[in-house]
Amino acid sequence: MENNHSSSNSSGSGVSVGDRLCHCGASVKLYTAYTKLNNGRRFLRCGGVQGQKCDFFEWVDPYMCAQAHSINPGLLVRVNHLDDENRRMETVIVPWRQK
Numbered sequence: 001m002e003n004n005h006s007s008s009n010s011s012g013s014g015v016s017v018g019d020r021l022c023h024c025g026a027s028v029k030l031y032t033a034y035t036k037l038n039n040g041r042r043f044l045r046c047g048g049v050q051g052q053k054c055d056f057f058e059w060v061d062p063y064m065c066a067q068a069h070s071i072n073p074g075l076l077v078r079v080n081h082l083d084d085e086n087r088r089m090e091t092v093i094v095p096w097r098q099k
């Protein structure tokens with residue numbers, strides 16, 4: 001049984017998180033959602049025992065408002081652009097320094 005609010009697009013098998021246990025006694029795993037509404041938002045799910053998982057589900061990261069969703073992609077593009085620029089400047093500056 002799948003939870004409605006859980007993501008079908010999550011990162012693989014999940015990451016173990018310390019010794020936290022699910023209410024069913026299995027270990028809890030950390031996943032990252034890659035849905036349009038919750039891109040990059042992390043959540044916990046039951047890690048299961050012998051393939052038997054219960055329906056435990058809990059968000060780790062807070063809900064991101066629509067404003068954050070509209071701003072984040074733009075910021076990422078700018079950061080990547082500035083990183084490129086930095087690398088380009090390094091190739092110019094480093095030989096100049098060694099003169």
Ligand SMILES: [Zn+2]
Nearest residue numbers: 022024046054
């Ligand atoms: Zn469980």
